[in-house]
Amino acid sequence: MWQATPYTFPVALAALFAATLGLFVWRRRRLASGSAEFAVFAAAVTVWCLANALEFARADLGGKIRWTKVEYFGVVTVPPLWLLCVARYSGSDGWLTRRRLGLLMLVPTITLSALELTVTNPVLAREGPRSGGGHGLIGMRERATLLGGSFDTECPAGAFRIRARIPYGRDRG
Numbered sequence: 001m002w003q004a005t006p007y008t009f010p011v012a013l014a015a016l017f018a019a020t021l022g023l024f025v026w027r028r029r030r031l032a033s034g035s036a037e038f039a040v041f042a043a044a045v046t047v048w049c050l051a052n053a054l055e056f057a058r059a060d061l062g063g064k065i066r067w068t069k070v071e072y073f074g075v076v077t078v079p080p081l082w083l084l085c086v087a088r089y090s091g092s093d094g095w096l097t098r099r100r101l102g103l104l105m106l107v108p109t110i111t112l113s114a115l116e117l118t119v120t121n122p123v124l125a126r127e128g129p130r131s132g133g134g135h136g137l138i139g140m141r142e143r144a145t146l147l148g149g150s151f152d153t154e155c156p157a158g159a160f161r162i163r164a165r166i167p168y169g170r171d172r173g
Contacts, residue, residue: 001059008056015049018042034089041081048074065147076108113167114149120161140164 022042029035051071058064083104087093137153140162144151149166 001063002057003059005056008053011049011056012053015046015053018045018049022046032089033091034085034087037081037085037088041078041085044074044077044081046074047071048078073112076111077105080104080108114165116163116165118161118163120159123155123158123160137162 019042022039022045025035025042026039029039048071051067051074055064055067055071058067084096084101087096137151141151144164144166147166149164151165152163154161154163
């Protein structure tokens, strides 16, 4: 299901701009150091923006989740690619060995395999439970399970901890 939102067109236009700029630089990559790296960076920005526009345009949860997963590839690869581009362009790339490039891409690789979030808060002394009127922990557990992940809560030593893990791979729900 598709929907029209005021955000879809500007973000799609940003994707088109990034793609055009990336192609322009790629064709002239031999003229300046860092050009090829910039073109790859622009491709990642294009993926990010285009997937974000398609996420905005989807009306169904399944479609939004699929495009968010594609979008996240761009989100996590843009920072190290920008660093690589700037290092090459400025001539400060002497430190860039294969090992360090691998380490630079380690965090995006791990991030793309699964998202794990842990939140810990102190437990405050209260008279009794209060209702916020929402879906709370049950809703969070259902959403994590729907995405093929896990959701746990615990109360260790005067604290309340929530741990959610969402796999990046295909939907399992």
